Structures are given as structure tokens and as C-alpha cells.
Amino acid sequence: MTEIETKQQESLQDRFDQIQTLLRQYSKEKTQAKEEQIPFHPDYTELQKKLEELHSADIADLLEALPLDERLLLWQCVKSDRDGDILLEVSDAVRESLLADMDDHEIIAAAKELDTDELADLAPELSNDVLQELISSLDTQDREQLQSALSYEEDQVGALMDFEILSIRDDVTLEVVLRYLRRFKEFPDHTDKIFVVDSASVLKGVLPIKQLLLNDPDILVSDVMSDDPVVFNPDNDAYEAAQAFERYDLISAPVVDKNNKLIGRLTIDEMVDLIREETETEMLNMAGLREDEDIFASVWRSLRNRWAWLAINLITAFIASRVIGLFDGTIEKLVALAALMPIVAGIGGNSGNQTITMIVRAMALDQITTANTFRLLRKELSVSFINGIVWGSVIGVVAYYLYGSWSLGIVMTLAMTLNLLLSALMGVIIPMAMVKFGRDPAIGSSVMITAITDSGGFFIFLGLATLFMGFGILPATS
Amino acid sequence: MTEIETKQQESLQDRFDQIQTLLRQYSKEKTQAKEEQIPFHPDYTELQKKLEELHSADIADLLEALPLDERLLLWQCVKSDRDGDILLEVSDAVRESLLADMDDHEIIAAAKELDTDELADLAPELSNDVLQELISSLDTQDREQLQSALSYEEDQVGALMDFEILSIRDDVTLEVVLRYLRRFKEFPDHTDKIFVVDSASVLKGVLPIKQLLLNDPDILVSDVMSDDPVVFNPDNDAYEAAQAFERYDLISAPVVDKNNKLIGRLTIDEMVDLIREETETEMLNMAGLREDEDIFASVWRSLRNRWAWLAINLITAFIASRVIGLFDGTIEKLVALAALMPIVAGIGGNSGNQTITMIVRAMALDQITTANTFRLLRKELSVSFINGIVWGSVIGVVAYYLYGSWSLGIVMTLAMTLNLLLSALMGVIIPMAMVKFGRDPAIGSSVMITAITDSGGFFIFLGLATLFMGFGILPATS
Numbered sequence: 001m002t003e004i005e006t007k008q009q010e011s012l013q014d015r016f017d018q019i020q021t022l023l024r025q026y027s028k029e030k031t032q033a034k035e036e037q038i039p040f041h042p043d044y045t046e047l048q049k050k051l052e053e054l055h056s057a058d059i060a061d062l063l064e065a066l067p068l069d070e071r072l073l074l075w076q077c078v079k080s081d082r083d084g085d086i087l088l089e090v091s092d093a094v095r096e097s098l099l100a101d102m103d104d105h106e107i108i109a110a111a112k113e114l115d116t117d118e119l120a121d122l123a124p125e126l127s128n129d130v131l132q133e134l135i136s137s138l139d140t141q142d143r144e145q146l147q148s149a150l151s152y153e154e155d156q157v158g159a160l161m162d163f164e165i166l167s168i169r170d171d172v173t174l175e176v177v178l179r180y181l182r183r184f185k186e187f188p189d190h191t192d193k194i195f196v197v198d199s200a201s202v203l204k205g206v207l208p209i210k211q212l213l214l215n216d217p218d219i220l221v222s223d224v225m226s227d228d229p230v231v232f233n234p235d236n237d238a239y240e241a242a243q244a245f246e247r248y249d250l251i252s253a254p255v256v257d258k259n260n261k262l263i264g265r266l267t268i269d270e271m272v273d274l275i276r277e278e279t280e281t282e283m284l285n286m287a288g289l290r291e292d293e294d295i296f297a298s299v300w301r302s303l304r305n306r307w308a309w310l311a312i313n314l315i316t317a318f319i320a321s322r323v324i325g326l327f328d329g330t331i332e333k334l335v336a337l338a339a340l341m342p343i344v345a346g347i348g349g350n351s352g353n354q355t356i357t358m359i360v361r362a363m364a365l366d367q368i369t370t371a372n373t374f375r376l377l378r379k380e381l382s383v384s385f386i387n388g389i390v391w392g393s394v395i396g397v398v399a400y401y402l403y404g405s406w407s408l409g410i411v412m413t414l415a416m417t418l419n420l421l422l423s424a425l426m427g428v429i430i431p432m433a434m435v436k437f438g439r440d441p442a443i444g445s446s447v448m449i450t451a452i453t454d455s456g457g458f459f460i461f462l463g464l465a466t467l468f469m470g471f472g473i474l475p476a477t478s
Numbered sequence: 479m480t481e482i483e484t485k486q487q488e489s490l491q492d493r494f495d496q497i498q499t500l501l502r503q504y505s506k507e508k509t510q511a512k513e514e515q516i517p518f519h520p521d522y523t524e525l526q527k528k529l530e531e532l533h534s535a536d537i538a539d540l541l542e543a544l545p546l547d548e549r550l551l552l553w554q555c556v557k558s559d560r561d562g563d564i565l566l567e568v569s570d571a572v573r574e575s576l577l578a579d580m581d582d583h584e585i586i587a588a589a590k591e592l593d594t595d596e597l598a599d600l601a602p603e604l605s606n607d608v609l610q611e612l613i614s615s616l617d618t619q620d621r622e623q624l625q626s627a628l629s630y631e632e633d634q635v636g637a638l639m640d641f642e643i644l645s646i647r648d649d650v651t652l653e654v655v656l657r658y659l660r661r662f663k664e665f666p667d668h669t670d671k672i673f674v675v676d677s678a679s680v681l682k683g684v685l686p687i688k689q690l691l692l693n694d695p696d697i698l699v700s701d702v703m704s705d706d707p708v709v710f711n712p713d714n715d716a717y718e719a720a721q722a723f724e725r726y727d728l729i730s731a732p733v734v735d736k737n738n739k740l741i742g743r744l745t746i747d748e749m750v751d752l753i754r755e756e757t758e759t760e761m762l763n764m765a766g767l768r769e770d771e772d773i774f775a776s777v778w779r780s781l782r783n784r785w786a787w788l789a790i791n792l793i794t795a796f797i798a799s800r801v802i803g804l805f806d807g808t809i810e811k812l813v814a815l816a817a818l819m820p821i822v823a824g825i826g827g828n829s830g831n832q833t834i835t836m837i838v839r840a841m842a843l844d845q846i847t848t849a850n851t852f853r854l855l856r857k858e859l860s861v862s863f864i865n866g867i868v869w870g871s872v873i874g875v876v877a878y879y880l881y882g883s884w885s886l887g888i889v890m891t892l893a894m895t896l897n898l899l900l901s902a903l904m905g906v907i908i909p910m911a912m913v914k915f916g917r918d919p920a921i922g923s924s925v926m927i928t929a930i931t932d933s934g935g936f937f938i939f940l941g942l943a944t945l946f947m948g949f950g951i952l953p954a955t956s
Contacts (some may be wrong), residue, residue, distance in 0.1 A: 020849055057725040065845040067853050103948065111519040178656075181691045188731065191688065192670065209687055210669065213659045246754070247535040249747045251729060271725045272750055278725070279757035280839060286761070287835035287924075288828060296853070299860045306832050306861070310825065314869055317824040325880075331809070331816050338809050338816035339802040346795040346821065346932065347788065350766060350925060354784050357765035361758060367543040371498055375545045375774070382777045383784070391792055398796065402803075446765075446924075447828060449771065454824060 016062055022047050030073075044077045058081055060089030062099070067296045072101050083110035088118055092381060093297055094250055108137075116142045117162040117264075120149030130254060148234075149261075157241050158234030160274070161255045161264035164188035164378050167195040170204055170225060175217035177207070191269040192251035196225050203228060203262045220463040231256050232266055239278055242271040243366075282364060285442040286357065288313070309444050316451030318344070323455050327462035328364050330469060333476045336403045337465050340412060343395060344461045348419035348453030351387060355380055355427030356449050358441050363431060382423035388417030407473045408465075415461035422456045423449065487807075493528060494540055501548040508551075522555045534560055539568035541576070545774045550579050561588035566596055571775055574603060582608050586615075592622045595640040595742075598627035611749050626741075631859030636712030638752070639733045639742035642666035644853060645673040648682055648703060653695035655685070668745040670729035674703050681732055681740045682749045709734050710744055717756055721844075722748040760763050760842060763920040764835065766791070787925050794929030797822075801933050805940035808947060811954045815943050818890060821873060822939045826897035826931030829865060833858055834927050838920050841909060855906050862902035866895030886943075887950045893939035900934045901927065 026042050033040035050072075051059060059078060063071050063086070073096050078086060083102075087095055087110060099107060107130050111119055116138070123131055123146070135143055145163045152158030166188060168177055177194070181187075193206040205227035215224050230248055232241050232255045244250070245268055255264040288309030297305070324331070324341070331337050359376075362368050368376065395416060396409035430448055431441035468474040504520050511518035529537060529552075537556060541549050541564070553576050556564060562581075565573055565588060577585060585608050589597055594616070601609055602623070613621055623641045630636030646655055655672070659665075671684040679680035683705035693702050708726055710719050710733045722728070723746055733742040766787030775783070802809070802819070809815050837854075840846050846854065871914060873894060908926055909919035946952040 016847075017849075020847070024849075055726065061725075061844065064843070065847060065850060067850060100902075136515075178691065182694065184692060187688050187692065189727065209691070210665050212772060213656065213687070213690075214662060214665065214949070216660065246747075246750055247539075248533065251668065251670070251746070266654075268729070268746060268750075269724075272724055272746075272753065275750065275754055276757060279754060279761070283757070283761045283764070284835060286832045289832050289835060296850075296857065299857060299864065302857070302861045303864060305867070306829070309832070310828060310865060310869060313825055314821075314829040314873060317754075317821040320824070321817045321821050324820065326811040328817065332813045335806040335810045335816075336803075338813075338819075339799045339806065341816075342802065342823065342932065342936070343792075343799050346798070346928070347791055348792040350788060350928075351784070353765045353924065354767050354787070357762060358767060361686060361761065365542070366539065369494075369498070369543060371495075371502075372543060372545060372774075379774065379780070383780045386777065386781060387784070387788060393790060395792065395796070408535065446831065450824070450828075454820065458820070462764040 012058065014122065016058075016065075019047065019062060019074070020066070020070075023066070025071055026073055028071055047074075048079070051078055056085040057089050060094075061084050063090055063305060064094050068097060068298070071097065071296070075101060080106065080109060081113060084118070088121060092125075093301075095122075099125055099203050104133075108133055112137065115162060115164070116145040118148055120330060123150055124154075124242065148286055152234060155238045156234065157232045157236040157238050157255060157266060158264075160238050160241075160270045161232075161234065161266050162188070163264050165195060165198045165265055166191060167201075167262060168207065168221060169198070170196045170220070170222040172221055172222070173217060174212055174215055174219050177212060177221060178217060188265070190197070190252050190269060193229075195254050195262055195265075196221060197262050201258050201261045203231065203260055206254065206264065229254065233257070234263065238274055240342065241266060242274045242278070245271040246275065247253070258381055278364070281359065282442040285440065285444065286360065286446045288447045290445050309447050312444065313447050313451070316447070316454070320451070320454040320458055323458045324462065326459075327466060330388035330462055330466045333469065334408075334465065334474065336399075337462060338410065340408075341458055341461050344412070344415045344419050345454045345457030347391065347416060348423045348457045349450040351384060351420050352423030352427045352449040352453045353446055355384075355424055356431060356445050359428055359431045360445055363435065363441055368432075373432065374429070376381075377425070380424040380428055381421060384420040385417065388420035389413070392416030392420075405475055407468055408475075411461070411464045411468055415457070415464050418460045419453060419457040423453045423459070426452045483768065490536065493532065494536075494543075497525065497528055497540060497552070498544070498548075500550055501544070504551055505548055525552075525555050525739055526557070529556060534563040535567050538564050538572075541568055543638050544570050546575060546776075549575065549774070553579060557593060558584065558587060562591035562596070562600075565600060566592070570603070571779070573600075577603055582611075582651070586611055590615065590878065593622040593642070594642060595627055595638075598624055598637065601628055604789075630712060633716045634712065635710045635714040635733055635744060636718050636742075638716050638719075638748045638828060639710075639744050641742050643673060643740060643743055644669060645675045645679075646685065646699060648674045648698070648700040650699055651695060652690055652693055652699065652702070653689060655699060656695060664741070667768070668730050668747060671707075673732050673740055673743075674699060676742050679739050681709065681734050681738055685733065692935050709730065711735070712741065716752055716956050719744060720752045720756070723749040724753065756842070760838065760920040763918065763922065764838065764924045765926045766922050790922065791925050791929070794925070794932070797931070798932040798936055801936045802940065804937075805944055808940055808944045811947065812886075814886065814888075815940060818877060818886075819939050822893045822897050823932045823935030824892070825869065825894060826901045827928040827937045829862060830901030830905045830931045831900055831924055831929040833862075834909060834923050837906055837909045838923060841913065841919055846910075851906070851910065855903070858902040858906055859899060862898040863895065866898035867891070870894030870898075883947055883953055886953075889939065889942045889946055889952065892906065893935070893942050896938045897931060897935040900938070901931045906915070906929045 029042060030040050048311045063074060066074060087098060090098065095414035107126065111122060111134050112245035119134065135146065138146060149159060168180065191209065193208045195203060196205045196207055205225040206229040207221055207225045211224040230244060230250060230253050231255060234257065236254055250268065252265055252267045254262055255266060257263050260409055289305055392413035400406055400414045429451055431445060465474060469476060507520060508518050541552060544552060565576060568576065574956045585604065589600060589612050613624065616624060627637060634906065644895045646658065669687065671686045673681060673933055674683045674685055683703040684701055684707040685703045685804060689702040708722060708728060710731060712733055728746065730743055732740055733744060735741050767783055774954050870891035874891035878884055878887035905927055912919045943952060947954060
């Protein structure tokens with residue numbers, strides 16, 4: 001049995017290691033042959049045998065973890081009839097690198113192995129020529145399905161549904177259903193229910209397989225079917241559908257059009273992928289990465305992925321710098337301020353990131369409503385106020401010991417408290433404002449909150465110090 | 479039908495809004511009655527009727543989004559026979575607040591509605607008295623199952639498996655299986671396969687329901703069962719099991735002991751929850767939040783959750799401040815340095831966070847091996863080098879225009895490049911070192927990388943400036 005226990009788990013890792021060792025060896029031989037200008041005719045049989053033992057999902061994982069040259073070497077050794085499956089499993093970035101290495105003929109051969117809904121997943125990355133040739137090779141029904149799937153946005157149910165529908169009428173007995181099912185060679189994956197439709201394909205309910213097995217064969221479908229199933233429309237938001245799958249523990253669900261006609265099916269496997277992608281994308285977005293980046297993406301690709309937010313950060317850092325510039329007279333008189341100011345800014349940034357991360361996550365789970373915003377804000381402000389007083393006092397005392405000025409310590413405590421309050425306020429308001437303007441609250445939230453707590457922190461701290469100096473409370477030289 | 483389309487989706491949101499309005503009204507009346515010292519006997523019938531129409535998972539969501547007083551009001555109106563189900567659906571933090579409001583008698587009544595594996599989920603949060611009373615009320619088999627479930631760590635398969643096993647022998651025909659199944663009133667949730675065991679309960683294979691339905695009833699189980707299923711051991715890592723579910727598209731899977739004896743079952747619903755929790759926890763941990771925090775957690779609880787990392791951040795910020803202190807002579811001579819230094823530190827922090835987020839995510843997906851570390855590091859260093867040269871030059875030119883010193887611009891460019899290289903190096907090394915020492919690479923990674931890029935950035939920039947001043951290249955006054 002394929003045990004996922006320690007021993008067997010190691011053996012999968014072992015197989016991965018063996019394959020990687022082989023790949024490095026081939027790669028080295030190839031380079032050497034090139035240098036010595038001798039022809040290179042490697043024998044890939046061993047590698048190919050090892051690959052055949054692996055599940056497509058495992059090969060996809062292996063491809064993700066390889067640098068480009070070894071990845072393409074491995075890709076050449078994969079049997080062509082598995083190309084399609086593997087292309088579906090890898091991430092967008094890796095898929096692009098693999099497709100770039102295939103000629104049109106190979107891509108078309110791989111794509112022909114796929115169902116129409118899988119083909120639709122691949123379609124955006126295929127060249128127009130390839131896509132046209134593929135479409136012309138499909139029969140009318142498949143072509144319509146493909147065009148339907150392509151007509152929806154990536155984040156709509158219509159783009160994720162499949163067309164493998166098993167349907168029955170409600171006026172037959174379970175015995176008839178059982179006999180009908182035995183005529184099939186295979187069922188659609190994840191069949192936990194059979195769809196019940198009328199003669200016009202309008203959905204009347206679902207017959208859970210469970211009911212089919214538990215009940216007497218003489219009973220009618222209409223007596224045991226569930227006539228209140230969770231159904232989706234093709235233009236529903238896919239992420240909301242995934243949440244419904246999670247919430248109601250669904251395995252598969254029917255997709256119907258406006259007239260309640262059954263047109264497709266959603267399954268849990270697509271939804272699990274979506275849930276993982278959504279939370280991951282959120283994490284990457286918060287850090288200012290535009291999209292999923294394969295770890296061996298080219299340097300150029302990585303640069304493009306990261307530049308936008310770095311550039312924005314550069315502008316915000318420059319603004320913070322100008323805020324400091326406003327107070328250069330003050331700093332000249334008391335250099336200690338230059339050393340202390342990053343503490344105020346830094347703690348504010350950390351605290352603001354804690355708040356904004358919590359809010360962004362709560363928003364993804366639909367826990368935040370206009371009704372509870374005020375209470376939420378009050379709680380976050382309370383937390384920040386206590387943090388500011390406590391940690392601000394700690395650092396205030398330290399500042400006193402270091403620079404021998406009580407008033408400098410008090411300025412420090414005040415500034416910390418005010419900046420933490422600012423960070424709480426903005427940590428709640430920024431994501432809410434972004435949602436109001438129809439934007440994703442996760443995107444670059446970390447960069448933005450840091451920008452505000454930096455500039456704000458410098459302004460509050462240096463401003464207070466200038467004020468105190470004006471009153472002669474702070475010493476003019478350190 | 480329960481459509482998740484716009485219209486119906488609104489209606490769920492509408493129902494939520496109506497309930498929240500009712501709750502606020504009751505809450506107000508209660509406060510008023512208290513102030514006027516008149517007895518408060520509210521009629522909760524309307525609220526209770528609305529709640530009965532909701533799925534337990536939806537009530538759980540509603541509880542998550544409510545402030546404490548309204549949450550407890552709602553909780554009192556939930557029918558007691560649903561308490562157990564709802565307690566299982568809510569997050570740990572909310573569950574704690576609900577349990578705190580229940581007396582032992584109520585908790586025991588709620589817990590008795592649950593299966594042993596569900597009871598085990600709840601057990602860590604119950605008082606010893608309650609737990610003992612519950613255990614003594616169980617029959618021997620249930621008690622053994624509960625104790626078995628409690629003997630595993632939260633992140634082991636043993637803690638997540640359930641004990642609802644449907645098993646058959648392999649020497650019977652499918653017809654016999656079909657008749658056997660009809661004797662049940664209900665199947666375990668997510669039954670997509672029946673386990674095939676011998677007389678000593680040793681697992682011999684699984685019979686997918688699909689095979690049961692597709693094949694002729696006269697065929698023997700042994701002819702169509704799969705004898706190479708994915709199986710788990712109770713001490714397997716739960717997150718790895720979840721990855722296997724995702725990878726191999728499983729709905730349910732058997733759990734066996736060392737002797738291959740069937741002892742339990744894992745199902746996709748638990749795994750989906752785990753996948754979501756794992757990625758979310760990673761995001762929260764990176765930002766320096768210790769654990770999942772319910773948005774209306776008490777201020778005190780929030781403080782405890784955030785203090786650890788704020789305190790660490792305070793120390794790192796203090797170190798950064800001392801680094802600046804080393805150069806106060808230099809800053810005194812050229813105050814412009816104080817204004818420019820946060821730019822160097824800030825960009826380094828942003829870039830380091832981009833790198834570390836990508837690495838932490840790749841590690842969670844097992845994409846990083848010792849074999850590819852070097853190439854990964856080289857790629858990250860290249861990206862940072864280009865970013866440093868490009869953005870460093872931009873800001874160098876700006877510094878020249880602002881302060882009229884070419885050499886200050888060059889110091890700026892050099893320092894930015896070096897700090898970005900440092901951020902790339904540390905962004906790769908920190909998570910790897912943490913994994914080496916058996917720690918979770920996500921925890922506080924953002925705080926740590928920022929600490930290094932802050933102190934490092936100040937040291938590099940001010941150090942270079944001091945050096946340039948020593949050579950008389952930088953002007954001594956701004």
C-alpha cells in the first residue's frame with residue numbers, strides 16, 4: 001500500500017533525491033560534451049523508469065523545485081501522454097516555462113488528452129494558432145463547452161465547472177438507477193450525488209449516492225432525492241463558492257443557468273486548490289509581491305514581480321525622509337533624536353502590521369461589517385494605547401539613562417503612544433477604505449501601513465521634540 | 479433550492495443583518511431596563527425562529543462577527559441541541575468565550591451530542607470535572623476511542639481521525655455488499671469508499687463506491703477492490719496528510735496502526751479546515767501574531783497575543799538605535815544623513831520581506847532542498863543587486879539634487895545596493911536556519927528580517943559616510 005508513513009514518506013523523498021542526482025549528472029555531462037564539442041547522446045531510460053512510478057502530481061512538485069535547465073531536461077523525459085495532466089498540476093509560472101519549451105505539435109497532442117474544462121484552464125497560455133487548431137479539432141458539443149468556459153472570468157464559477165454530468169429522472173425506481181449506472185465504464189470524479197432533472201434538463205434535485213445505497217431498490221427517486229441542494233450559477237464568485245463548499249461540507253454541486261437548467265458541476269478538488277491559492281495570494285500580496293513567483297523564476301521575471309511595490313516604497317521612504325528634513329535644525333541641536341526616531345517609527349510599523357494582518361484575514365472570512373467597525377476600532381485603539389504607555393515608558397526610561405534627560409524620555413513615551421494609536425487607526429481604516437473602493441485589501445497593505453507609521457512616527461517624535469525645545473524643556477545639545 | 483447566487487446570497491446576508499439588528503435592539507432594551515431598574519423579560523421568539531432557519535456553520539460565522547455581549551445573547555437563544563455542532567464550527571478563541579458562559583450541566587449536555595472524535599476536539603478546553611463526568615458517561619468503546627484521540631498531539635493524524643468505519647470482507651459479492659449496506663440507517667459522512675478487512679481487522683484494500691455501482695453484482699469484492707490505497711498512521715503529521723489529500727484528490731482514507739489494523743478514518747472536510755488554518759496561521763505568524771485572534775477578543779487577550787513580538791521588536795529597534803548612536807559625530811557634522819538613513823533601511827526591509835515571504839511559502843510546499851539552496855541564493859542576490867543599482871541610483875540622484883553633493887549620492891547608491899544584498903542573503907538564510915533548528919520558519923520572520931535590514935542599513939550607510947568624510951570626500955556640514 002502507498003503508505004504516507006515515515007518510511008514511505010522518506011521513500012518518496014528518496015526517489016525525488018535520486019531523480020535530482022540523475023538530472024545533475026546528465027546536466028553536467030551535457031555541459032562537458034558541449035565544451036569538448038563531442039556529440040551528447042544520453043541514455044535516459046533509468047530516469048524515465050523512475051518517473052513512470054510517480055503520480056503526475058508528484059512529478060509536478062518535482063518540476064516546481066528544479067532550476068530551469070534541469071526542469072526542462074526532466075520535462076523531455078516525461079512520457080508525452082502525461083504532459084497534459086502534469087501541465088494542469090503545475091503553477092502558472094512553471095507551466096509557462098514548460099510550454100515555452102514545447103513546439104505547437106507537442107502542445108496540441110498534450111491538450112487533446114484533456115477534458116474541455118481542463119483545456120479551458122490551459123487556454124489562456126496557448127498561442128492563438130494552437131488554440132484555433134485545438135478548437136477546430138473538437139466536436140460541436142465540446143467546442144460549445146470550451147467557449148462557454150472561456151467566456152467567464154478566472155474567478156467565476158463558470159471557469160471552474162466541469163461538464164461531466166450524471167443525471168437521471170425522478171420518476172424511476174432506485175433499481176432502475178442502479179442498472180443504469182452499471183452501463184457506464186467510469187463515473188465523473190468525485191461523484192457523491194446524481195443530478196435529478198426533467199425532460200428539459202431543469203434541475204429538480206439531487207440523489208445522494210448514500211440514499212441510493214441505503215434505501216430499498218423499489219423506492220422512487222423522487223421519494224429519497226433532496227430537493228433543496230446547494231446550487232451555483234456560472235457567474236457566481238468562485239471564492240464564495242469555495243467557502244460554501246467548506247461551510248456545507250460539499251463534495252460536488254450542480255451549476256445551473258438562469259432558468260435552472262443544469263449546465264455543469266463543481267467539485268471539491270478545484271475548491272481546495274482555490275482555498276489554498278487564495279490564502280497564499282493574500283500572503284504574497286501583503287508583502288508586496290504582485291503574484292505567485294516560481295522560486296526559480298528568471299531574475300527578470302522576479303524583478304518585474306517586485307518592482308511595483310519597491311518603487312512605491314521608495315516614494316514613501318522619500319516622503320518619510322522629507323519629514324525628517326523638516327526638522328534638521330532640531331536634529332542638529334540634539335543628535336540623540338536621530339538615533340531614537342527609528343524606534344518610534346519601527347514599533348509603529350510592527351504594531352500596524354499586526355492589526356492590518358488580522359483585519360485583512362477577518363475580511364476574507366466575511367467577519368467585518370459596518371455594524372461592528374466602530375467597536376473593532378475602539379478595541380484596536382485600546383490595545384495600542386496600553387502598548388504605547390507600557391513600551392513607551394520602558395523606552396522612555398532607557399532614553400533617560402542613555403542621554404540623561406527626563407524630558408527626552410517623556411517625549412519618547414508620548415511619541416510612541418501617539419504613533420501606536422495612529423497605526424491602529426490606519427490598520428483598521430486602510431483595508432476598509434480599499435474594500436470600499438473595490439480593491440483587494442491585502443495588496444501591498446504592509447507597505448502602506450509602514451509608510452504611514454514611518455512618516456507619522458518621525459513627524460510626531462521630531463515635532464514633539466521641537467515643541468519641547470521651543471519651551472526650553474529639552475536641552476539644545478546632546 | 480438554496481442557491482448561492484446573488485439574490486440568495488443577499489438573502490443570507492439579509493438574514494444576518496436582521497439578526498444583528500434584533501440583537502442590538504435587545505441589547506439596548508436590556509441596558510435600559512437595567513438603568514431604570516425594571517425587570518427585563520424579552521421575547522426572543524422572533525430571533526429563535528430566524529436562527530432555526532440557519533445552518534450551524536452560518537450561526538458559527540455570525541457568532542464570530544459579534545462583539546462579546548451580543549455574541550452571548552445570541553448564544554443563549556440557540557437551541558441547546560445545536561450547541562455541540564456550533565461549538566465545533568467556531569474558532570478556538572470564540573469557543574472559549576462561549577464555553578465560559580455555559581455552566582457544567584449545559585456543557586455536558588452539548589458534549590453528549592457529539593461523536594467521540596468531535597468530543598476529543600473539544601476536550602482541551604473543558605474543565606477537568608466536566609471531562610471526567612463526560613468520560614464516565616461513555617461506554618467502553620467510546621471511552622477507549624476518546625482516550626486514543628486525546629493521546630495524540632493536535633498536529634497528528636490520530637487527533638483528527640474519526641472512528642466511523644464501514645468495513646466488509648473481500649470474499650463476498652457486490653450484491654451481498656449492497657444488501658449489507660441497505661441495513662444501515664445512515665452512512666458515515668464522506669463515504670466514498672468502503673474498507674476491506676480480514677477477520678483480524680487488518681486492512682486488505684478499499685472498495686470505492688464507484689466500483690460497487692459500476693460493476694456487476696455477481697462480482698467478488700476482491701476482484702474490484704483497490705489493494706494499493708493511500709493509508710495513514712495515527713502518528714503521521716496532519717499537515718502532510720492534508721497535502722496528500724490535496725495531491726491525490728482523496729475524499730476519505732483509512733488510518734491503520736503498525737500492524738496494518740484498521741483503526742480510523744480521515745475525511746476531506748477536516749483536511750480542508752487544516753489547509754486553511756495552516757496558511758492563515760503562517761500569515762499571522764509572519765506578522766508577529768502568536769495565534770489566531772478573534773476580532774473581538776478582549777483587549778487583554780489581544781495584548782498577550784501581540785506582546786511577545788512587540789517586545790522583541792523593541793529590542794531590535796533599540797539595537798538599531800545604538801548603531802546610529804555609534805555615528806552621532808558623523809550625523810552632527812552632516813544632518814542630511816539623519817534624513818536619508820531611513821530610506822536605506824526601509825527599502826531593505828521591504829525587499830527582505832518580499833524574499834522571505836516567497837521562501838517561507840516555498841518551504842511550506844516542500845519546494846526547497848539543500849540541492850537547490852545555492853542556486854536560489856544566487857538568483858535572489860542577482861535580483862537584489864539589480865534593484866540596488868537601479869533604485870539606489872535613482873535615490874542617489876535625488877540626494878544630489880537635494881543636498882548638492884555628488885559623493886552623498888554615491889554613498890546612498892552604494893549603501894542601498896549593499897543593504898539589498900544583505901536583505902536577500904538573510905531572507906534566504908533566516909528561514910533555512912530556523913528549519914534546521916526545528917522551528918517554524920514563518921514565526922516572526924517579518925520582524926527578524928526588518929531588524930537586520932534596519933541595523934544593517936544604518937550601519938552600512940553611516941559607516942560609508944564616516945569613511946568618505948575621513949577621506950574628505952563628503953562635506954562636513956550640510
